[in-house]
Amino acid sequence: EGLNIKLLPHQVEGVSWMIDKEIGERKKNGVLPKGGILADDMGLGKTVQSVSLILLNPRPELDAKPPPENPKRKMPGKEVGKGTLVVAPLALIRQWESEIKTKVEKSHALRVLVHHGPSRTKFAAELKKYDVVITTYQILASEFAGSSDHPDGAKVGCYGIHWYRIILDEAHSIKNRSAKSTQATYGLRSWYRWCLTGTPMQNNLDELQSLICFLQIKPYNNLATWKEQITIPMKNGKGNYAIKRIQYFLKGFMKRRTKDILKEDGALSFGKKSKDGEKKGTGMKIVERKVETIICELDPKERDFYDQLQERAQKRLDDMMGGEKTDYIGALVLLLRLRQACNHPKLVSGSMGKDKDALSTGQPAPSQTPRKTSASSSQDNDIDALADMFGGMGVQVKDCDICSDSGSGSEAESEEEEGDISCSGPAGVEAASTKIRRLLRILHAETPEHKTIVFSQFTSMLDLIEPHLQKSAIRYVRYDGGMRNDAREASLNSLRNDPKTRVLLCSLKCGSLGLNLTAASRVVLIEPFWNPFVEEQAIDRVHRLNQTVDVHVYKLTVGNSVEERIIELQDKKRELAKAAIEGGKAVAKLTMKDIMSLF
Template identity: 25%
Template sequence: MTDVGGPDQEQRLADFVTKSIEDTSSTVSVKEAMKKIGLKDKHDIIPGLEVRLLSHQCIGVAWMLQKERCPDKGGIMADDMGLGKTVQMIATMALNPPQTEDECQTTLIVVPAALLQQWKEEIETKTNGLFTVHIHHSKDKLKAFSQVKSKDVVITSYQTLCQDFAIPRSVEPEDELEWLQKNGGILSKIKFYRVVADEAQFIRNRATRASVSLSYIRSTYRWMLTGTPVTNTLADIYGLLRFGRFRPWNDWAAFNEHVAKVQFEDAPLAGSRAQAILKPILLRRTKNSTLDGEPLLQLPVKDIQIVNLQFTQAEQDIYDYFEGKTKLRVNKFINENTLVKNHAFVLVLILRLRQLCCHPYLTLSLTNGFEDPGMLVAGEAERERSRAKKIMGAEWVNELRERFMKREINQNIMAFADEVEEGDSTCPNCQDLFTKETGRILVCGHTICFDCTLELMNSPIVHDGVFGTGNEKENLAVEKEYELGVARGWRPCPTCKQMMDMKSNDKVFKTAAFEPTDEEIQEFKHNRRVAARSKAFKNKVKMPRSPTPASPASSIPDELPSDSDDDLPDIAHMHDSPRKLKKGKAKAKSKVISSEDEDVEMIDMTPSSRAKKRKIALDSSDEEIDSISHGKKPRSGVKNPSKNSDGPSEASFATWSRGDDDMEPSTKMLQMFELLKQWEAKGDKTIIYSQWTSMLDLIERMFSRHGIRNLRFDGKMDRTQRDATLATFKQPGGPKVLLISTKCGSVGLNLVVANRIINMDLSWNYAAESQAYDRCHRIGQEKPVFVKRLVVQNTIEERMLRLQDVKTGLADAALGEGSGGKLHKLSVKDIRYLFNIGPRDSNTLSED
């Protein structure tokens, strides 16, 4: 079957449906709408309200009243952010109050935790005491049915709601509703008059607890408020339809059969069906919509600018060092066709590079467990070896790697069973074979299986009573060491009986980290051949040909290793991929080359010698190795070695690893201070966004150093702290700077008191970023809004912007803010471009 919509079919279809409902307005005029809600003219106020409705809000409220009076008994209010969804909902509540005969007269409003207080304030200030409002959350939860009935409005969070609707897995699906009414929380036992789900995009995924819990709520009327009703796929719609109980589409089998599944076979048909489903139950206007030829809103201008920055040389060196490491790793995944399989790790690599753009400390602070900071973006085996090297020393690690390599050579090349170290492949405790994944190495160097380490740790010590085989003094010393270990809770190695701490995983290592890879084995064999040929050539030159007939031993082929390792490359050099950081101005000891297919790291393979060292590429073919090692010009496509391949000095890493009061300010921080200084005289309030609270921590420390007063709003704060922060920020004369985490700031807040924004880091999902900006640019804003997006040039940030310009499905590819399941939507070419591998021209990127 031909590909109907292309690889980003789901996103394009979602965009198509979204555009089709962009202006799904009621067909009634302003005059007709005002008549339906009982207003004589534009200056009238709805009884019980303290504010006048705008013209488009009158139409919205009239539509909502109509939906409550028809069989749908609710709908989706999907007006763009800033058009007043909240006030329209409050007006609807005032115009259609419960009757005395209604069993429960309470309206339940479910919101993100950050909006609990804001909703309470909105209702109380806009209705002048018309409703009694209670926040059902934390210590203020209502306990009895009578308490809930006594309130006109109960506001709760999605998290609290989920707690009341938690159903044990043992309950059969058909029995869940009955179980909830008997055993659930107070909210699950009541049939409400009206339920409102604010920021309803929280329930679009039908499998989440919030979506399932809301679907069980019983009520007469059901409303969803969201500025983004369709985001990624048509399946997003189902969570809303299920909560609204809009038959027949609240049944997943029916919806999946007629819409969700169809989008893969006939996209236009699926889109048309989705439009038909949404049209009668959804109202959406945008800020660009017009009414009687005029824009719905007359807001001050919003100016969004990208501020391009250049790293300092020190920051650039650190960034280049990590980017070089990530390029090698990603290129390996691409060449091995394992990119999607390793998508989670690729997301981590992207995250680390993005954090480096804000401040190197955000990444370097995570490298404390590694000898080489580059291990942060290395594979699991490399990180485990780096950890072992820091704890046990390089010599211990190198000896193990040499032992494991010799065992592999014996097994795979010589195949002499009597020379294989069986103890390395069977557990000395249980005698079972263990795999690379289950094997563990103790500090004494002996191997054991993971299950036996657990058994030894949690079982009484078994000892044969023999302490050594030396003289009495030596045996007493061994016995004393044993008793001391017992007192500390240590256990003996099953092989050598050395006492050690097995409860601490710090000194138990995975054998898989020390196993040589297939490439390393092939390389080892190649270098043995090279060494053998070199030795044979030297002997041929120095010694005359012997007339003596060749002995049987001379017929052994070159591939077989000799008994002596004197002529072999130092295996420690071969495996010690993480290079030591250069100190001061020491000369580089290794180089990096890159080819069209893969960036190849050059590692010193020869023993230390006064002779000129030859460089051999670990991941190159034998042909490439020969050409490089003999001084030949590399193949076309191989670039010149990088002059900074060794990375920054230890002093530079130490400087940028500081996150205390003496930290070095990053390029973005310096630009932030420059902007605040420019704006200070104007008296405007500023919001600073970052996705990472650790970045906000650093900014706060810098503010403290420079005497800048600020407030903070993030997910770590409880509701009381958040409410107090926002109240303080809104007061005149208080701190003029508010630090907000992007995710918290993009949901439902009203921050029109500020009109200046600095965004420290880009979001993959620009919609969330835009929502954060619109917290200032909405009804009530009286000043122009200025937004500065800080972007470091020649980094992953700049490439993110270019990808967003050409890649239609990228905004919701979830590369940083969610699951990585949609990484496959980026082509290999896009991934190469993102990691600065290959062509730099954004015109070459795929647009499908």
């Protein structure tokens, strides 16, 4: 009631589950949460289920008493407001606003405010007027920093309200518990708390604890308890025991459905079955998703450049490992350079600043510079945690990362005289690398009716692709973190509404977070990323319930290179996530040994 669209069976079930978590009084596995984690696969409609929840369970009147059918139900106190706070990545705040305004009937219309930008109000009294307030993780971090910790101290914006409900969209954005934006979400006050994410865990089990801490669900919201019962057993060879504890605990407040649920009989029908088995009402269909891995063979000059680069990287790595302290960050930089060489030799000579996003995992980079000691404080730090830390440093590399040379001097000159290859790239390599040529072949083979999203972790690689699209008269638009939000929206609007726009060049970090890009039906991943869930998030921007055309995904990989070994690392991460969330054999966290195996 209140929606102008009909929900699919799994969505109806999801809303019923969410209602039960909010107003039910039955303990599940010893847990009685006020909210939970909706962890449905990307594209199954977590947003519309949340909007339905907002409509179905508004704040009771101030003098309301528990209903007769549930006399033990706790009612919110007078200090609790009526509003729902939605926190989402910047790219999604307008999408949330549109979903609420277009899918809610006028008779049940909600007052919605997008709380963002320099002109936003700082006064809680203004925010209290709205049914739904939509903001970003960055705005929360800013307001949290400006608010007093004291209960009676001054509060800025969202912190001056005791919300009825808080919904974190793309909740894996708070997986780093020490990040300022994560700490900001912990500091919010609310009656109900929800996390929406298709990937509640991407790299390690500790990421789940950050979500549990926000949800305030005992006992594992306490970090000391979590370490004693989960982290330490995982390190001491009792991983399966810890995994079973987690599975039992999660069943009390997490619901996860994969796209396989859409294959069930009647799953895509809005109506019910008649006696003769035929479906009534309008139905939907889930389109096919074909994923094709294309092994690219470097041309002789590129292969020679890559092999020599790898040889130097190995020597440099041996030097690092021979020191007193293991240089994790240095190893990551070496890996980055090898990955860049697989895309285009020219990238290797570029500064780190432009492509530092390639070292992060699809979440906003930490807003504070990490302590130097954190990178080497634990031998089993996961490489993505290190990548996140590095992503926030804004490092500009002056010397060559591979040979630790400034590129000038007699040694560098003598090497070139001997016919060796310099790290600035081999002379004579044609402007279009192997991967760019393969991309152009894919685009020329597809009909103009099929629009394509081209994802890369390296925005500098997108820069190199642009002139070749221009030369081929292929109209394109761009979407990356260096663009203003209005410019990003203009690019998306062009892709969706301009039939002449065929390609969206998209950074993996920005484009993997919640966008609805069903105007396209083709996806090209220029390179593999060591976090497979970021890739899945990107693909599911296109492969969604309202997609009408079969989706074809092309994954470009260079044979006999670091990229092949990254794919093996992806499989390890999938095993860990499956073990914790869906059951299965546990695997330990990735160690420095895993990083070494990539070379």
